[in-house]
Amino acid sequence: MENIKAAIEAHLDDLTKPRGSLGKLExxxxxxxxxxxxxxxxxxxxxxxxxxxDHGIAAEGVSLYPQEVSRQMVLNILAGGAGINALAGGTGWDVTLVDAGVIGEDFPPDNEIKPVCSFVRAxxxxxxxxSFKEDALAPEETERALARGKALAQDAADRGLDMTAIGDLGIGNTSTAAAMLVAAGFNIDDMVDRGTGIDDAMLKHKLQVIQGAVKSRNPPKDGRSILQKLGSFDFAMMAGFILGLEGKGIACVLDGFPVSAAAYMAYMINPKVRxxxxAGHLSKVAGHKPLLEHMGLDPIVNLDMRLGEGTGAVIGGHIVELGVRAAREMASFSQGRVSDSEKAEKKY
Structure with missing residues (x-):
């Protein structure tokens, strides 16, 4: 790894620009x-x-939106009308929608829509x-969800992807994320905010529900147990996806607070995932900043976004791509086209 680091730094320093002048792109x-x-x-x-x-904790009235919005937004993505469709299309990302547990046994019916993007029934x-009333998942369900996430990481490798990103969708998922992180040791006041714009009374209720769920479930501080008792199918699959990328040479860009909470569970299981x-962006959701700081991840952009769906991830990943394009396409001093500096440059 040190040899790779030294080699890429030497390569970047040989490009026709002042050393270090592309900043974070480098x-x-x-x-x-x-x-x-x-x-x-x-x-x-x-x-x-x-x-x-979908998240069972939504039944406790922690969101302004009814739970059927999850299904409606899935159909919107499959039809190509969501924010992620627009932003992914503009930055060159292929979109795969994963049904990781949306309410409804036959979802979506095959004759309901013809997807414009890839669709995986997982x-x-x-x-x-x-989780306010009982464990969110059974232990065997947690393991199956982690395994399905890992299988999707293998799918990414089979498709020859150089970079992946993760987006989330589901009413109640910020409450699930906050509950998991409080159980992991984060301060509840740092992890819970107004989400979709709830008022003071609803915020107080949301805090009480999350605190009650964590107290009732009381999982040990390990990623698998927290996912099982307070998580969900989609969070466990996201964590499994991240874990499954180990050794595959594929980068993964995180979106906002829920995705980063799932990543933190993966990080608790295997700190090497970092x-x-x-971190594609810094979400406007309050808990995102301390969470990223704890994992040592520096957000690529801060655009005051909080949409989810992976919208911040595709923007951040596009910026990483620009850095890679510069490294591959710029001429070098050693090619003799441009004179290098005569004195050693100081990197800032």
Whole structure:
């Protein structure tokens, strides 16, 4: 790894520009080279997996939106009308929608819509249980969901993807994310905010529900147990996807708060996952910043976004791609076209 780091830094320093002048684009390029084990890295194929699932805790009235919105938004993505469709199309990402447990046994009916993007039926159940009242998943369901996430990581490798991203979709998922992180040791006041714009009374209720769920379930501080007792099918699949990328030479860009919470569960299981993760953006959701800081991930952009679906991830990943393109396409001083500086440059 040190040899790769030294080689990519030497490559970047030989490009026809002042040393270090591309700033963080060079930092991202170095990380891509380390992930891929090649100099310069390449980024020819990018794919985002949007994990959709329903959350039993939504029954406690923690969101302004009814639970059927999850299904409606899945259909919107499959029809090509969602934010992620627009932004992924504009930045060159292939979209795969994963049904990781949306409510409804036959979802969506094959004759209901003709998807414009890839669609994977990975459901294990029709929404997880209400963690305020009982464990969200059974232990065997948790393991199956982790395994299905890992299988999708293998799918990414089979497709020849150089970079992946993860998006989320599901009413109640910020409450699930907050509950998991509070159980992991984060302060509840830092992890819970207004989400979709709830008022003071609803915020107080949301805090009480999350606190009650964590107290009732009381999982040990390990990623698998927290996913089982307080998580969901989609969160476990996202965590499994991240874990499954180990050794595959594929980068993964995280979206906002729910995706990053799932990544934190993967991080608790295997801290090495940080080596192939990028934080696509800093969400406007309050808990996202301390969560990323704890994992040592620096968000690529901060655009005050909080849509989800992977929208921030595809923007951040596109910026990483620009750094890789510079490393691959710029001329070098050693090619003799431009004179290098006569004195050693100081990097800032």
């Amino acid at each position: 930092t991202y390029c170095v990380k891509m080279a380390e992930i891929q084990g090649r100099v310069p890295p390449k980024l020819e194929k990018k794919g985002i997996y949007v994990f959709a699932g 459901r294990i159940g029709s929404g997880c249980r209400n 080596d192939w993760l990028f």
